[in-house]
Amino acid sequence: MNTDKALSFPSPAHWIDGRAVPFDGPLIEVVNPATGDVVAAVPDGTAADVDRAVEAASAAFPGWAATDPAERAAVVRRVGAGLKERGGEIAAAMTAEMGAARSLTDTLAIALPPMAVDSLADVAESFAWTEEIANSLIVREPVGVVAAIVPWNFPIQQIVTKVVPALLAGNSVVLKPAELAPLAARIFAEVTSDAGLPAGVFNVVHGTGQVVGEALAAHPRVDMVSFTGSTRAGRRVSAVASETVKRVALELGGKSANIILPDADLKAAVTGGLAVAWANNGQVCGAYSRMLVPAALHDEVVALLREAAAEYTVGDPADESVRLGPLASEAQRQRVTAYIERGIADGATLVLGGPGRPEGLTGGAYVRPTIFADVDPRSAIAQEEIFGPVLAVIPYTDDDHAVEIANGTIYGLTGAVFGEEEHALAIARRMRTGQVDINGARFNPFAPFGGYKQSGNGREYGRQGLEEFLETKAIQR
Template sequence: MNANSELSFPAPAHWIDGKAVPFDGPVIEVVNPATEAVIATVPAGTAEDVDRAVAAATAAFPAWAATDPAERAAVVRRVAAGLQARSEEIAATISADMGAPISFARMGQAGLPVMAAEATVSVVADFPWTEEIANSLVVREPIGVVGAITPWNFPLQQVITKVVPALLAGNTVVLKPSEVAPLAARILAEVTAEAGVPAGVFNVVHGTGPVVGEAIAAHRGIDMVSFTGSTRAGKRVSELASATVKKVALELGGKSANIILRDADLKDAVTRGLSSAWINSGQVCGAYTRMLVPAELHDEVVDLLREAAAAYTVGDPTEESTLLGPLASETQRARVATYIERGVADGATVVVGGPGRPEGLETGAYVRPTVFADVDPDSVIACEEIFGPVLAVIPYTDDDHAVQIANSTDYGLNGAVFGETEHALAIAKRMRAGQIDVNGPQMNLLAPFGGYKQSGNGREMGRFGLEEFLETKAIQR
């Protein structure tokens, strides 16, 4: 049975002051990218809707900020439990509105947010809310009303990495979820109410970036904006926020380098590298999209990639066996397809995939998962974020050359090194990125995540994510 066939979605509404707010104006259609069917609508919100949400958040702030951190943590634990209880619904919803294969949606789209929330809650008890420094009492206090603007690739996880630490810090929140994949935000809103989050503490305003997003970034009543999305949009958020000198935290694009050293376990490195490049159909800001390999091993790596790629099934995201679904929208499909065509035009060698749609998938936002070899490190596909299942294999001559290539883009979000441990660690320390994986470790949800250069500023996850949403006050005695 089609996993999405029994899904139903509520009438379009914002969530303001603890309840769904009926809306009778223009709406935005939510399209299933696999079927091209309209599955729901959400309000095309306005600046006035943002005003109402900010007013509710402002009114709720004093009481929530005064709540003991342990009590706030207890509420957030109930939120995590509520999300866990609705995990299958969340997975199916996100699979329907942005195309994630259902098997991945259960783990990455529904399961990961719960784990991230629980990890962040775990730091509250030992967090230094106050500390003595000589004759000063240093106090960490909530910033105020936080505007959160989130993307479509992980439509619940990216919300949780902002909303949970913001609430734990004592802030109130106005969220604008992506209009491409907005439906999980309503589930979260209902869960927060059931968990005892007071009315006005968490609010959702639907709409587009140029209208609702810009209204949030510019609003005088919002004290901080936390944004995840493209570097271009992040620059616009910063520009608008500068008028009120509000704090801005940005998690932006990436073009992560995966350096495979001569002393690496080659098959393991290639297999893990391809998995990272193509996970969530490549719609991951930290994906290892550039595979840097020793020139003399290039052809062997290409053969291993061709073998590994054969295991990746592309198709209906409701099927349990599907590993790669459609991209999140037709707009994104067209964008990625243009990059694939550009790679061919610029002379890169197509190993698997290439231009055009996968066979038998003429309907839906599908592209052919693609691996390019012999890629010029200065070419468009090696330097610009594609945000689709496209891997560029780039040969290098020695360690210095590999590091130079890795650091050559405008981005610095994530990266990886595979090789003998001490050798790999030495290379990792030379890479200009906020997070480096050595030999494919398990994800650490307490480690800081964020970027260098045009990948943004600030950090998410664990203690570091909590600190982003706090002011620091020194009281001299």
């Protein structure tokens, strides 16, 4: 176990009924993917641990649900302040557990979570909790006990986008962090306690999806599951949860298209598109992993990509000059490498990168950032979510062809269009995806985020993100 003070994490424990609950059973080791060192461990939880957490959440629910929404928002704002205060710890944890570059964690761990908390509190404070329709009083009420199951690629942000709106809505929560990146969950739990959240309203059970995740999805006293992860795992959560007819909100995989129109600023489109394609080492469900370009401009775009890619240094994620660190695990490195090999075998043109680790790196879960050109839109690397820094450049003939390619996968999470604004807006309206950015538009925390098709069925952020965690009651009088 690494004893470096900067990587000193608490003893393995769940968080149940407002306190750390020590665990003396089997542990799951947390491995730094850059070095292979074990930096911490968390409990390999059981269904019995889930029962205890759900019992605590059920007992705490009535009191929290009855708390005035303004007071719930005040508690949540204190949570945001606590996350800001401990942002440096969260950033260090992300780098240690899943290899996120410090140049990225300054945003993802320090700046973005408090901003998201405040925006959600703003929504709750202005929300119409009741409304009159003729002789009916429409009341919005919390769902109950919410199971939040989060992935490893954005550990703290995914906790915030699920747990915070659930709490604002008056629910109690049981969180299952990802096994690969569980460390931020303990910090978040401590922050909620310091903020005055009543014991039992927020709980954490560590463990695997096969055991803890399944137990939460099946539990008869869990009223809702909010899940972010792979489409395959999302299908399983839905199937298990259907046995008790509980509500399920899913944010799943993506294969997002970045359509560059002939009237676009090519350099801005290429550099902006590559930045999102390779953000967080490409481990982003909304990554622009397909770049659709006019056939006549294909070679010019490829040349611009070569130039832009030269800025992406790969190496130790703790080095603030590095833009890309390792992937989150050795298993992920092998998976992404297999896709790179598949792209070559299927005849795509390898522009840069390829199989193997980057030059000078003999260990760690590193891959070479890779760009393929002349990619067949029906090929595996254009259809399947790779979840690594692999970009597929696909030529198209006209607008209809571009839209056909963009919509031609099972996914529909995000997308982008670069071009003259009205032209780009017309294309964006035709894309079967939950969110589209035009010309690199900035992130809006008040807008809903979620997918079409097999990218999911729920929404996060904004008013819609709060409504996911509410029931609607009509009282006639």
